[in-house]
Each structure stands twice: as C-alpha cells, then as structure tokens.
Amino acid sequence: MLTQRSSQSESWFVEHVKLDQRIMPKRWPDCQELILVQAGEGHLVVNGNPVVYGPGDVFFLAAQDQHSFSMAQRTSVYRLSFSRFFVDSLPARENHTWGYLDAATSPCLGSIATDVADQDKLRALVVMLLAEKQSLRPSSDNCIVESLMAVILSLVCRLLARSAPTTSVQPTHSSEITRRVIAYITRYIGEPHRLRMDTIADAFNYSPSHLSALFKQQVGASIQQFIIRHKLKLVARRLQQTSLTVSEVADEFGFTDVCHLNKLFKRHYKSTPTTYRLNLLSTL
Known part of the structure; x- marks a missing residue:
C-alpha cells in the first residue's frame, strides 16, 4: 500500500x-x-x-x-x-x-x-x-x-x-423526472416489488397514469416496456461476462422462472439465453 x-x-x-x-x-x-x-x-x-x-x-x-x-x-x-x-x-x-x-x-x-x-x-x-x-x-x-x-x-x-439506458430526452423539467425514474429503475432492477407501477408512482408523488404518460412522451416506451428491455440487456451482459447459470440470472433479475426469461429473451434476441451464450463462446 x-x-x-x-x-x-x-x-x-x-x-x-x-x-x-x-x-x-x-x-x-x-x-x-x-x-x-x-x-x-x-x-x-x-x-x-x-x-x-x-x-x-x-x-x-x-x-x-x-x-x-x-x-x-x-x-x-x-x-x-x-x-x-x-x-x-x-x-x-x-x-x-x-x-x-x-x-x-x-x-x-x-x-x-x-x-x-x-x-x-x-x-x-x-x-x-x-x-x-x-x-x-x-x-x-x-x-x-x-x-x-x-x-x-x-x-x-x-x-x-x-x-446507461439510452433515451433521446430533451433537457426539461419533465426530462429531469424521467431521468430520476430511470435512475430509480436502474437501482432496483433486481427487486420486482419496487418496480410495480403504483410503487414507482408513489416514490415520485405522481399518479400512475400521469407518470406513465409523461415517461412515454419523453422516452417513447412505457415504463414496463423500458424495464423489460433494460433487464434483458443486463441478462445478456451477465451471460457474456459471468459463469452464472441461466436459472441464477433469471432469479437475480426477478423473472418468474427460466421459462419466463426464455420467452422474453427470445422475443428480443431471437434465441434462448443458453443458445445466446453458446454463440458467444463459439466466437472466442
């Protein structure tokens, strides 16, 4: 030292x-x-x-x-x-x-x-x-x-x-609230009970409908769509950078089970998490 x-x-x-x-x-x-x-x-x-x-x-x-x-x-x-x-x-x-x-x-x-x-x-x-x-x-x-x-x-x-999660938000009061919501989501991405719409709205003293509309106007996606996309991005990085099993990754990010993760992951990445990892390994 x-x-x-x-x-x-x-x-x-x-x-x-x-x-x-x-x-x-x-x-x-x-x-x-x-x-x-x-x-x-x-x-x-x-x-x-x-x-x-x-x-x-x-x-x-x-x-x-x-x-x-x-x-x-x-x-x-x-x-x-x-x-x-x-x-x-x-x-x-x-x-x-x-x-x-x-x-x-x-x-x-x-x-x-x-x-x-x-x-x-x-x-x-x-x-x-x-x-x-x-x-x-x-x-x-x-x-x-x-x-x-x-x-x-x-x-x-x-x-x-x-x-960081990417958005095309312009600097306004609404964008500052949106940035804070994104920071909140990022912080609690592995805690599903904190990512319920009513819980997020309460944290920022907004009604769920008002906050949802404001967020979608700024980001172009609903809060729940944003959460899913961000979770899947983190899952993809976990598969690439750690040796955790798919089940462990699913549990870490609050997916109901592996089947739930497989379904969402395949929709966005055109392959299951297991196949995605194997494809990464084959390129090394």
Whole structure:
C-alpha cells in the first residue's frame, strides 16, 4: 500500500495496493470507488456477483456496494475513493453535472472502460493524483487535486453514460423526472416489488397514469416496456461476462422462472439465453 487515509473525515483518498487473499482492502463508508486493475486476473465479486477482471479493467462501485477479490493471479490495483460531499464541491465542467455517478447503481456488469485508450487515460490521471497525494502538500484547497479529480470524474461519467439506458430526452423539467425514474429503475432492477407501477408512482408523488404518460412522451416506451428491455440487456451482459447459470440470472433479475426469461429473451434476441451464450463462446 503506497498511501494511507489519515482520517475518516477525509473526503477522498487514493492508493496503490498489492492484494493479499488474507487481508483485503476495506470500503470506506459513504464513498464511491474506482478500481483500476494494474496486474493480475481473477474475479471481482460485487454484492455476491462474480465479474471477470484482468489488466486494464476499470470498475466503478456505488457507495452501498460490497466487494471482494477472488484471485487467480497475484493482483495489484489502484483504488480511488471519494465522498458525495467532495464531488459536489468540485466545479462542474462545461455545464456538466455528476448525475451519472448517482445513477450508476445497477449491478456491476464488468469493466466500464473496454477501450485501451480510455484505460490508459484513467490510469495516467490516477497515477498523477497519487503522486500529488504523496507530495504531502495539503489536500484541501489544492487546485491540482481538484482539477485532476474533475477530469477523472468527467471521464468516468462519460464511460458510465455509454452503458446507461439510452433515451433521446430533451433537457426539461419533465426530462429531469424521467431521468430520476430511470435512475430509480436502474437501482432496483433486481427487486420486482419496487418496480410495480403504483410503487414507482408513489416514490415520485405522481399518479400512475400521469407518470406513465409523461415517461412515454419523453422516452417513447412505457415504463414496463423500458424495464423489460433494460433487464434483458443486463441478462445478456451477465451471460457474456459471468459463469452464472441461466436459472441464477433469471432469479437475480426477478423473472418468474427460466421459462419466463426464455420467452422474453427470445422475443428480443431471437434465441434462448443458453443458445445466446453458446454463440458467444463459439466466437472466442
């Protein structure tokens, strides 16, 4: 470990860690975290869900996520943690807000940076931030730290936006409600009881009919259609990036049973989940 957090009151910290199965790094409370894999292979287990990792991979963890490493090879990572208080203190860049950091609460589906250029940019920025931390200059009111963090988080938001549910919403009050509904759906995608129309409407103090009409006008699909499409997109990623069985995936995302998942998946992907996975494996 190359740096240490001096007190829990700090709003961010960065470190380089050589992982040890016996002593794993702990999450700091109420902090989001960026993990950049420098070397090694294995599985990152987030909230009980294993995701394959390798050199260059970048993972974003929400504040409430629990994680551990199952290493197949010796692993070293860069860890960058930051509180929401710190993020809100950063100047927005070009009218940019940090909304995607809040919306990124869906199950961890793999590296957010699959392009080598993006991986290299993030690593270089985090290494510079680590060097600034090691310089022992005060972290508070440090314009270099603020500038580096703003650039890092802008890049992270851009990467998260690529994997977020897509809409063609224009910036209006209605679109802000729609964005919040999408963030809510993303957060609770594996909890069917929270995705009932009346429950969603209650969460936003709207009537079901009013919220449904507003959402469809903005997105072009009903809330339930959007939920199904988003679930199936996540299922497809699970089939590609994990070794979970189809039954386990169906259970994770709240499908009644495998038959229910098969029917919906085939309608959208023209094949069953099992065939879809086999086709992916045949291309490797």
